[in-house]
Amino acid sequence: xxxxxxxxxxxxxxxxxxxxxxxxxxxxxxxxxxxxxxxxxxxxxxxxxxxxxxxxxxxxxxxxxxxxxxxxxxxxxxxxxxxxxxxxxxxxxxxxxxxxxxxxxxxxxxxxxxxxxxxxxxxxxxxxxxxxxxxxxxxxxxxxxxxxxxxxxxxxxxxxxxxxxxxxxxxxxxxxxxxxxxxxxxxxxxxxxxxxxxxxxxxxxxxxxxxxxxxxxxxxxxxx
Amino acid sequence: xxxxxxxxxxxxxxxxxxxxxxxxxxxxxxxxxxxxxxxxxxxxxxxxxxxxxxxxxxxxxxxxxxxxxxxxxxxxxxxxxxxxxxxxxxxxxxxxxxxxxxxxxxxxxxxxxxxxxxxxxxxxxxxxxxxxxxxxxxxxxxxxxxxxxxxxxxxxxxxxxxxxxxxxxxxxxxxxxxxxxxxxxxxxxxxxxxxxxxxxxxxxxxxxxxxxxxxxxxxxxxxxxxxxxxxxxxxxxxxxxxxxxxx
Amino acid sequence: xxxxxxxxxxxxxxxxxxxxxxxxxxxxxxxxxxxxxxxxxxxxxxxxxxxxxxxxxxxxxxxxxxxxxxxxxxxxxxxxxxxxxxxxxxxxxxxxxxxxxxxxxxxxxxxxxxxxxxxxxxxxxxxxxxxxxxxxxxxxxxxxxxxxxxxxxxxxxxxxxxxxxxxxxxxxxxxxxxxxxxxxxxxxxxxxxxxxxxxxxxxxxxxxxxxxxxxxxxxxxxxxxxxxxxxxxxxxxxxxxxxxxxxxxxxxxxxxxxxxxxxxxxxxxxxxxxxxxxxxxxxxxxxxxxxxxxxxxxxxxxxxxxxxxxxxxxxxxxxx
Numbered sequence: 001x002x003x004x005x006x007x008x009x010x011x012x013x014x015x016x017x018x019x020x021x022x023x024x025x026x027x028x029x030x031x032x033x034x035x036x037x038x039x040x041x042x043x044x045x046x047x048x049x050x051x052x053x054x055x056x057x058x059x060x061x062x063x064x065x066x067x068x069x070x071x072x073x074x075x076x077x078x079x080x081x082x083x084x085x086x087x088x089x090x091x092x093x094x095x096x097x098x099x100x101x102x103x104x105x106x107x108x109x110x111x112x113x114x115x116x117x118x119x120x121x122x123x124x125x126x127x128x129x130x131x132x133x134x135x136x137x138x139x140x141x142x143x144x145x146x147x148x149x150x151x152x153x154x155x156x157x158x159x160x161x162x163x164x165x166x167x168x169x170x171x172x173x174x175x176x177x178x179x180x181x182x183x184x185x186x187x188x189x190x191x192x193x194x195x196x197x198x199x200x201x202x203x204x205x206x207x208x209x210x211x212x213x214x215x216x217x218x219x220x221x222x223x224x
Numbered sequence: 225x226x227x228x229x230x231x232x233x234x235x236x237x238x239x240x241x242x243x244x245x246x247x248x249x250x251x252x253x254x255x256x257x258x259x260x261x262x263x264x265x266x267x268x269x270x271x272x273x274x275x276x277x278x279x280x281x282x283x284x285x286x287x288x289x290x291x292x293x294x295x296x297x298x299x300x301x302x303x304x305x306x307x308x309x310x311x312x313x314x315x316x317x318x319x320x321x322x323x324x325x326x327x328x329x330x331x332x333x334x335x336x337x338x339x340x341x342x343x344x345x346x347x348x349x350x351x352x353x354x355x356x357x358x359x360x361x362x363x364x365x366x367x368x369x370x371x372x373x374x375x376x377x378x379x380x381x382x383x384x385x386x387x388x389x390x391x392x393x394x395x396x397x398x399x400x401x402x403x404x405x406x407x408x409x410x411x412x413x414x415x416x417x418x419x420x421x422x423x424x425x426x427x428x429x430x431x432x433x434x435x436x437x438x439x440x441x442x443x444x445x446x447x448x449x450x451x452x453x454x455x456x457x458x459x460x461x462x463x464x465x466x467x468x469x470x471x
Numbered sequence: 472x473x474x475x476x477x478x479x480x481x482x483x484x485x486x487x488x489x490x491x492x493x494x495x496x497x498x499x500x501x502x503x504x505x506x507x508x509x510x511x512x513x514x515x516x517x518x519x520x521x522x523x524x525x526x527x528x529x530x531x532x533x534x535x536x537x538x539x540x541x542x543x544x545x546x547x548x549x550x551x552x553x554x555x556x557x558x559x560x561x562x563x564x565x566x567x568x569x570x571x572x573x574x575x576x577x578x579x580x581x582x583x584x585x586x587x588x589x590x591x592x593x594x595x596x597x598x599x600x601x602x603x604x605x606x607x608x609x610x611x612x613x614x615x616x617x618x619x620x621x622x623x624x625x626x627x628x629x630x631x632x633x634x635x636x637x638x639x640x641x642x643x644x645x646x647x648x649x650x651x652x653x654x655x656x657x658x659x660x661x662x663x664x665x666x667x668x669x670x671x672x673x674x675x676x677x678x679x680x681x682x683x684x685x686x687x688x689x690x691x692x693x694x695x696x697x698x699x700x701x702x703x704x705x706x707x708x709x710x711x712x713x714x715x716x717x718x719x720x721x722x723x724x725x726x727x728x729x730x731x732x733x734x735x736x737x738x739x740x741x742x743x744x745x746x747x748x749x750x751x752x753x754x755x756x757x758x759x760x761x762x763x764x765x766x767x768x769x770x771x772x773x774x775x776x777x778x779x780x781x782x783x784x785x786x787x788x789x790x791x
Contacts, residue, residue, distance in 0.1 A: 003296075019682075020681075020682040020683070021683070067417075067420060068413075068417070070368075070371045070416070071371060071412075071413040071414075071416035071417050071420065072375075072409065072412075072416075073374070073375040073378050073390075073408075073409060073413065073416075075375070075376075075378045075379050075381075075393065076375075076389075076393055076405065076408050076409040076412055077409060079393040079394075079397060079405050079408075080393075080402070080405040080408075080409050082397070083396055083397065083400065083401075083402040083405050084402060086695055087695060087699060087701050155283075158287065159286070159288070159289055160289070162289040162291065162292075163289075163291070163379070165685070166382070167692075168657075168684055168685055168686045168692060173289065174685065176289060176291050176295065177291070177382075177660060178663065179295060180291070180295045180382065180383070180560070181561045181564075181659060181661045182563055182660060182661050182664050183561075183563035183564060183567070184664070185295070185296060188292050188295045188296060189292070189296065191292060192289060192292035192296075195289055195292070196284050196288055198287075199283070199284070199287030200287075203283070232776055232777070233776050233778035233779075234536050234555075234557040234558050234777065236554075236555055236557070298564075303556075303559065303560075303564075303568070303573075384558075384560055385557070385558055385559070391558075394558060395558070397687075397690075397691065397692070398531075398532070398533055398536075398690060399691075399770070399774060400691050
């Protein structure tokens with residue numbers, strides 16, 4: 001067997017590009033699940049990480065929470081949520097969010113906590129409020145590292161969202177699970193390739209966001 | 225018949241049998257991955273240009289879902305534990321190589337110079353000087369690899385019941401018995417926590433010179449990462465590159 | 472200096488030891504992984520009185536597991552050494568495993584097996600079905616005697632859909648022709664590509680559904696999806712106790728797409744001793760459709776362990 005042949009025949013088969021089981025539809029579903037999960041995880045992880053990082057307190061509690069979250073088996077959570085909640089998107093969202101919160105939380109905390117203290121002290125001396133210090137001094141300086149946490153969470157989500165197919169949802173995991181039961185390697189390899197491409201896409205998107213959002217001064221200092 | 229520890233006859237195993245299979249399937253790949261990561265790490269440290277492409281390849285490999293790996297391997301290794309353990313070894317390798325490289329690169333130049341001055345050769349310096357100093361970074365990598373591996377074994381349930389505790393999940397679906405899924409999740413999580421605790425203990429034993437709390441270490445490491453010319457050695461950078469992989 | 476040397480040599484020794492240990496572990500593991508198939512390939516093991524172990528396998532749905540338990544226990548009572556490999560996957564996987572001798576006995580459904588081996592076959596009787604299979608089957612495999620128990624694939628609709636489109640017990644799959652484009656159909660992932668699935672429904676009845684939802688092989692997922700109207704039509708097995716419980720309507724199959732699906736043991740000839748053959752034939756002689764529905768209900772509704780259900784039935788029939 002030759003993986004490259006499988007990839008070629010999967011992507012050149014025009015039937016794979018149409019309809020509810022077509023590549024555009026499955027990729028779109030995959031992006032929807034991933035964006036939803038990343039948004040929820042970020043909505044939970046970023047504020048907590050920013051505040052704890054700013055105050056420098058609660059590091060041990062965060063380490064504990066993320067170690068506990070990391071110990072939870074993703075596939076197990078998926079099945080458990082499914083037998084409890086039945087068909088739907090929620091059983092997929094729970095494990096994906098649990099998976100994504102630790103890297104966001106820990107990285108954000110570390111990023112804010114390790115910001116060079118001298119500009120922070122200067123801002124405080126100028127009479128800036130703590131909230132302003134966090135948002136206008138610490139976040140810009142820590143942004144690159146915060147983004148790296150979001151990026152690693154996004155990659156894990158994109159790769160893991162494939163298991164949604166096991167509880168009959170869509171996404172590119174559909175090709176992998178269907179391929180397993182149909183003994184169709186072309187589909188399995190095709191699905192895996194799509195996943196890898198989506199992961200690369202995440203890298204590119206975050207690289208672009210980093211170029212646009214991180215202050216050039218900070219970037220230059222990090223790169224030096 | 226619906227109790228927590230009533231393992232269905234389909235699984236051909238007792239509860240403890242599943243636990244021990246699970247540990248074997250999860251941890252042997254971590255050991256093998258570690259054994260492979262040491263020489264590869266040395267190579268990446270010596271041949272500097274090798275590291276970026278290695279990182280690229282590992283990132284892509286890492287994004288490939290485990291189930292896809294399992295299915296493609298079935299033709300070669302059958303519906304066996306080996307089919308589960310080969311991809312897990314690969315994932316461990318992917319996590320551990322950066323840990324080893326970053327850990328070894330964080331060894332101060334003066335230390336290397338001192339070792340060189342003592343006439344300690346390349347490989348011996350790696351094994352006796354650099355690796356011991358890199359222990360905290362390596363153990364951090366091992367913790368991530370072990371947690372990920374323990375979680376991922378469960379997916380093997382989809383290829384002919386090769387997922388140890390994960391087999392409880394497919395059976396829970398088959399017979400609509402949520403208690404079995406709860407059992408699987410709780411037991412797997414407890415195993416992950418125990419193994420993690422053992423690794424922390426191991427680090428404390430291996431690095432008696434470190435202060436008891438690792439907070440200070442992290443802070444200095446992070447500072448070092450900020451310093452000009454430093455390589456990315458902060459634990460957060462490590463975490464960003466070596467995430468748990470679960471799919 | 473000498474200190475360093477001593478330390479180094481002992482470190483090196485232990486490193487060498489660790490590496491060799493890993494290599495040994497890896498080799499041992501490889502051995503374990505492959506031994507499953509290699510000792511099964513030995514033709515000398517078959518036919519010997521109580522010689523080799525008979526491996527009874529099953530597909531990934533409850534009835535297949537139950538049938539495997541029944542076969543296995545019947546074999547054990549005749550002194551055959553049995554091991555189980557249950558809940559493996561779809562026929563697409565298990566047929567390959569019995570062909571290479573990894574499995575010795577597999578519960579099969581003759582019509583479905585024929586459709587898998589030859590999608591163009593169109594048998595008119597159960598005998599024709601069996602003959603058709605024997606013609607296509609790998610030479611190392613054979614079918615034992617079929618039981619009267621039939622478990623057909625069927626297309627069922629949920630009560631709401633039946634009401635909406637005035638479908639009754641007399642309705643056929645052909646009656647879906649006009650409404651199929653409005654319906655989502657669900658079934659196992661393999662239903663999407665099998666002749667006994669979407670391709671057959673299209674060829675024989677001209678049905679094109681709105682979409683297909685991949686669920687499980689007539690199992691709890693499909694039942695749940697039908698119940699909640701996530702899908703309006705689904706691939707259900709006719710012995711599923713969920714049909715009655717949830718008032719699903721099973722549509723008639725006048726073109727006999729799903730054919731004759733009698734429960735029949737498929738065996739890897741050389742590994743099953745003669746006493747095993749007679750034990751399995753005795754099981755087939757006693758098994759009928761009502762029994763199968765009842766036993767399924769014991770497992771799926773009353774949540775009993777399939778192995779216990781199998782043993783109880785076998786002993787009540789005097790088979791063990």
